[in-house]
Amino acid sequence: MSDLKQTPLYELHTELGAKMVPFAGYSMPVQYPLGVMKEHLHTRAAAGLFDVSHMGQVILSGESWEHVARSFESLVPQDVLGLEDARQRYGFFTNDAGGIEDDLMFARRGDDLFAVVNAACKEADIARMRSSLEPEIQVTEIADRALIAVQGPAAGAIIAAMDARANDMAFMDVVDLTLGGIDVWASRSGYTGEDGFEISVADDHAETLVRALLAHEAVEAIGLGARDSLRLEAGLCLYGHDMDANITPVEAALSWAIQKVRRTDGARAGGFPGADVVLRGLAEGPARKRVGLKPEGRAPMREGVEIFDAAEGGMRVGVVTSGGFGPTVGGPVAMGYVTRPHALVDTALWGEVRGKRMPLSVAKLPFVAANFKR
């Protein structure tokens, strides 16, 4: 336990009464005294502040944007070259089998690419970029900046009151702002399904900025517990649970994040690890697919619950990969993988909880409509 790393906000979490837990090698707040349920509901009603400094921040630089983008396209199936300046996109690193090594957000900042990757994968991601990208591309881990997220319907007004340029930011825009005298890199994005910002700030100024934000009546500190239920209701994948190295983007229902230009007959078709598998999957459809799952009763169906096509006997047709209670939905919600014939919305299935088959149905994702600023 003593080997756990701390974010620059560790002392503040402790002062706020957070319950700290080990997560991806860091000591992170899982909840504050408000508790998971109220933290979740507060974020959807006003604004929540999350410390996500454990995530990896990486800058790629080269001779030009085109140089960086073309090189980065050798690792991801996204349209990187076509990304406009000051815009961000969701993507994922694939492996030779077409599986997902990690998912990430990447932004164009002038000629540089700024990526935010998962904490548990960041070392592997950086090693992969250093070994696979052209040697002329510089891969710099930004280890001296915290990352915070401010999420919820009140987030826009709170940030805009500190820097009016935020008013002009649409979903997935990235802009340098000055918040209370502190220079930050902001993107209008997040992982809760709400409008909001992810803000990269120098370690030395992180606590000052967070205290200023928490001084707003509308802002509460939110832990990993509510972050998980918020992203689950929003239908967003958690790496290592809803996707991993053995699951392709097509199976994970992430085909929407593979732009046309990288698909078969696109101008820059393929050219990423496992392209043959992924492009074939796009053409033929997946054998199993990630879907939303709505248990009919009140009992949550958690990760690992097996899914069957009958109340008794029948066949095992899938498994839950994320599940729990959705505070905004007011009942249990889950997602998981089912075989293709069972992946249509409203298909009746059964999850085995404590030896009992309980009814559920395949549900449309997200469970809670997204509230982005378009």
Place this chain on the structure above:
Amino acid sequence: MKFTEEHEWLREEDGEMVVGITIHAAEQLGDVVFVELPDEGTTVSKDDEVVVIESVKAASDILAPVDGEITEVNSALTDNPGMVNDDPQGEAWFFKMKVSDPSQMDEFMDEAGYQKFIG
């Protein structure tokens, strides 16, 4: 009121024991979202899993504190599991039971002993 090392409390009422979980246990569980109660009339042995309780975090079992028969369950919890957080040592009792062997209760703690136990 008596307390167990499993963080349950027992309160005598009309010759039966009313059973619930302690304030400390409810705080540790976090927001309770689901409670599954046993059938009334079920005969149970000490340490049988009789109640399933799920919080936003995880599922837990409540064990029968002693041998006996479940005589009544608090079905209000099924519709309103959050009661467990609001009033764990009062309104949110789980079940009542007829105790077969009262000597099994000798080892239970009083309130002061339990406070010391949870330190």
